[in-house]
Amino acid sequence: MANDFWKQWNRRFNRLHFRDTEIKTKGDSIYINPTMKFIFVWAVFLIALILFLVIGKPFSKDKKDTDQPGQDVSITADNGQDEQESKDGKSSASTENTSSEADSDPDGTAADPAVSPDDDKLIKRNEYPAVNSFAESYLNATTNCDYNMLCTMVSDPTQINMDELEKRLNYATKYSNPECYTAPGLSEGSFVVYVVVNTQIPGVNVQPLSIHQFYLIPTAYGGYVHDNTITSDSEIMAYIRELDQNPEIIKVFDRVEQNNIDSAAQDETLQQFYDKINAATESDGSASEESTSE
Secondary structure (H helix, E strand, C coil): CHHHHHHHHHHHHHHHHCCCEEEECCCCEEEECHHHHHHHHHHHHHHHHHHHHHHHHHHHHHHHHHCCCCCCEEEECCCCCEEEECCCCHHHHHHHHHHHHHHHCCCCCECCCCCCCCCHHHCEECCCHHHHHHHHHHHHHHHCCCHHHHHCCECCHHHCCHHHHHHHCCCCCEEEEEEEEEEEECCCCCEEEEEEEEEECCCCCCCCEEEEEEEEEECCCCCEEECCCHHHCHHHHHHHHHHHCCHHHHHHHHHHHHHHHHHHHHCHHHHHHHHHHHHHHHHHHHHHHHHHHC
16 A cells, blocks of 8 residues: 555656646647756756855845844933934934033023123022922931931031031021022032021020021932032133122022011010120131231
8 A cells, every 4th residue: 555655756757747748729739848847947956056056145144133222222311211323413413402401401400601601591490399498408418406307308418517507506597488599500400509407506486597508419319419629620610709799689688687676676586686796706706816916
């Protein structure tokens, strides 16, 4: 049975490959002999092989090259998501446009060279809730002598003097109702902040106003820290001195001074506190003059 199967298979094979193949048309029949079939099959095979070597292999190489790392530029957007851009120059153009817009935007958080520090439009009142929140938390940390908290809120914790903080408790035990006046700092995202707060003084019935100044710089996680090293930066200090002469800031200082004068006139305990401070200041000044003359 098996032999019959293979004999039939062999006859079919021979009839297909070693006999003329008849192709019937409408009016006639075309016969193709085995030699022509052999030549045709090999011709098709050679053409396919040539096409693969000439066309297929370069495409395969190009795909391999594009799969290699380092061909695409990854740009991290401000919102934390990654955007992929090809190396055709789009990423560099996007970066240049972003930088150009930041430099030319007068409402940005960095100081615009075209805006003078004495421009009254430069000062914003209670514009940034995060700045107000930082100022209130920082001032409360000082009255609580919270060293650990303060270390997270300044750029250089080594400059925190706990003895000075404890001495300040003789003059202020609580701050409230912060009112922040901000101006752009010299670096991107930074602020010069003037904070006006009600100040609770031991033994005083009323809460006069006091002014505190900060130079806030942004952190990697989105908050701010007070740069307590700016006294060694002449450029920043010169900029702040110019801001102190801004008409709006002068108005703030004048308002605070007048408020405290009026409060002292109406409250004896506050006037006594001021008298005590003035006497101590004069005493320190006299001691300093005597030391200098010696």
